[in-house]
Amino acid sequence: MKITSEKVLNKWVETTLTNNNGMQVRFLNFGGIITEIIVPNRDGVLENVVLGYRQYEEYEQNPNYFGAIIGRVAGRIQDASFHLDGKRYELENNEETRHLHGGSGGFHQVMWETSPFQTNNQIGVQLSHTSPDGEGGYPGRVNVTVTYTLTNKNEFFIDYQAISDKKTILTLTNHTYFNLTGQQKETVGNHFVNMNSDQFIELNQNLLPTGKLIDVTHTPFDFRKGKRLIEGLKATHPQNITVGHGYDHYFLFNKDAEPSIIVKEDTSGRILEINTDQPGVVMYTGNGLDNQLQLREGMSKKYLGVCFETQGPPASLHQQGLPSILLEANEPYKKQTRFAFHRY
Numbered sequence: 001m002k003i004t005s006e007k008v009l010n011k012w013v014e015t016t017l018t019n020n021n022g023m024q025v026r027f028l029n030f031g032g033i034i035t036e037i038i039v040p041n042r043d044g045v046l047e048n049v050v051l052g053y054r055q056y057e058e059y060e061q062n063p064n065y066f067g068a069i070i071g072r073v074a075g076r077i078q079d080a081s082f083h084l085d086g087k088r089y090e091l092e093n094n095e096e097t098r099h100l101h102g103g104s105g106g107f108h109q110v111m112w113e114t115s116p117f118q119t120n121n122q123i124g125v126q127l128s129h130t131s132p133d134g135e136g137g138y139p140g141r142v143n144v145t146v147t148y149t150l151t152n153k154n155e156f157f158i159d160y161q162a163i164s165d166k167k168t169i170l171t172l173t174n175h176t177y178f179n180l181t182g183q184q185k186e187t188v189g190n191h192f193v194n195m196n197s198d199q200f201i202e203l204n205q206n207l208l209p210t211g212k213l214i215d216v217t218h219t220p221f222d223f224r225k226g227k228r229l230i231e232g233l234k235a236t237h238p239q240n241i242t243v244g245h246g247y248d249h250y251f252l253f254n255k256d257a258e259p260s261i262i263v264k265e266d267t268s269g270r271i272l273e274i275n276t277d278q279p280g281v282v283m284y285t286g287n288g289l290d291n292q293l294q295l296r297e298g299m300s301k302k303y304l305g306v307c308f309e310t311q312g313p314p315a316s317l318h319q320q321g322l323p324s325i326l327l328e329a330n331e332p333y334k335k336q337t338r339f340a341f342h343r344y
Contacts, residue, residue: 001123001152003116008056015114017123017150022046023341025150027067031108032127032146033059034067034176036296039154039341042269047182049270049341051286051305054294064289065175068108069146070101072131072138073325074173075250075282075314078208082317084139084167084326091137098208103136107144107172124149124157133166140166140329154341162333170333171312171325173278177286177305180265180272184295187303188285189230192264195223196257197280201250201315201322203242209250211319214239221249226262229285233303244287246303250313252280252323261308264344271342274308278335279323282309310337 005015008028014035017025023046026036035052052066053059062068080091080099092103101108112127126147133141142164149157160172179188200221202212216222220235233246240246253260253276261274261281274281284307293300316322327333 001118001150003118003123003125012056013114015116015125017125017148019123019150019152019154021152021154023150023154025148025156027148028059029112029114029127030059031062031067031110032069032112032148032174033062033108034174037156037176039270040343041182042343045182047268048296049178049180049182051177051179051184051300052296054296058294062108064177064293065101065108067176068174069110069112069127069172070175070309071107071144071172072102072136072142072168072170073099073314074101074171074309074311076100076208077314078318082169084169089137089139096206098206101175105136107131108175112146122149122151138168140164140168142168142170144172146172156339158337158339160333160335162327163330164327165329167329168327169317169325170327171314172335173282173309173311174337175307175309177307178263178272179305180263180268180270182268182270183297184304186267187301188306189228189233189303190266191229191306192226192266193223193229193283194226194262195251195281195283196254196260197223197251198254199252201252201313203239203249205242207243207248209313209315209319211315211322213252213321221247221251229303229306233285246285246287248282248284248287250280250282250315253278260310263306269343271344273340273342274310274337275340276310276335276337278310278337279312280310282311283307284309
C-alpha cells in the first residue's frame with residue numbers, strides 16, 4: 001500500500017491512495033475532489049469508474065460538483081433561508097431562489113489541510129477545515145474533518161466529523177459520479193440498483209421537496225428488489241419527468257437494512273456496495289449533464305454518471321416528520337459512508 005502526492009497547476013496537491021490489489025483513489029486538496037477511482041473489472045482490468053474533468057482548471061468552477069465534498073448543507077434549501085430558535089438566517093441564492101450545496105463558497109471550494117496516515121491494512125488522508133461563524137450565512141464556527149480511507153479489501157471509507165460552537169445546521173456528503181462500465185464506455189442506464197427504501201420525498205417543479213413521502217410500491221422508484229436505472233430514465237411517472245427524466249430524489253432508508261445500496265454492471269462485472277449511517281440518499285442520474293464538457297475519458301453526456309449522495313434531508317428545515325439536520329452546540333457530528341467494490 002502506498003500514498004503518493006504531486007502538484008497540479010502549481011497550486012493544488014493531488015494525492016493517490018493505492019492498495020495491494022492495484023485499486024486507486026485519487027483526489028485533490030481543493031474541495032476534497034475525487035478525480036479518479038480505479039478498480040478491476042471481472043477480468044482484472046483496472047479502469048476508472050468515476051467522472052472527472054480532462055483539464056484540472058475546470059475544477060475551479062465545477063458547476064456539476066464532480067467528486068467534491070459538499071457542505072455545510074448538501075442539497076437545496078427552500079427560499080435560501082431557515083429559522084433556528086426564532087431567528088431567520090439568510091443564505092445565498094446560488095440556484096435561482098434556492099440555496100444549493102452550501103453556496104458558491106461551500107466546502108467544494110475550500111483548500112483543505114491534509115494529513116496522511118498508514119497502517120498494515122489501510123491508508124488514507126485526513127482533510128481538515130474550519131468554517132468561521134457566519135460564513136455563507138450559517139451560524140457557528142465549525143471545525144470539520146473528512147477522512148478518506150482505502151483498505152486492501154477494496155473498500156473506500158469517507159468519515160465525516162464536525163463540531164460547532166453554536167447551534168447550527170449541518171449535513172455533509174460527497175458528490176462523486178459513478179460509472180461502473182469503466183472509462184465511461186456507456187451511460188448508467190443499464191446499472192442495476194438495489195436500494196433498501198420504502199419511501200422517497202416528492203419534489204415540486206422547482207426541484208424543492210414538498211415534504212410529502214411517497215410509497216415506492218408500483219413506481220419506478222421501487223428498488224427494493226432491484227431494477228435498471230433505464231426504467232426511470234424512460235418512465236412517464238410525473239416525478240421522473242419533473243427532474244428532467246431520471247432521478248434526483250431523496251430516498252429514506254429502511255432502518256437496520258444493510259447494505260443500503262448495491263449497484264451491479266453486467267458488462268464489466270463490477271459491483272458497488274454502499275453502507276452508511278445516514279438516514280437516506282439523494283440518487284442523481286446526471287440528468288443535467290450536457291455534451292460540452294471535456295472529461296477524462298471523452299466528452300460528457302446526459303446520464304453518464306450516477307451520484308449516491310448519502311446525507312440528511314435539508315427539507316427537514318421546512319417540513320415536518322423528516323430526519324433532522326440540526327446540530328447542537330458542542331455536539332459531535334459523526335457520519336460514515338463505505339464504498340466497497342467487488343466483481344461477479
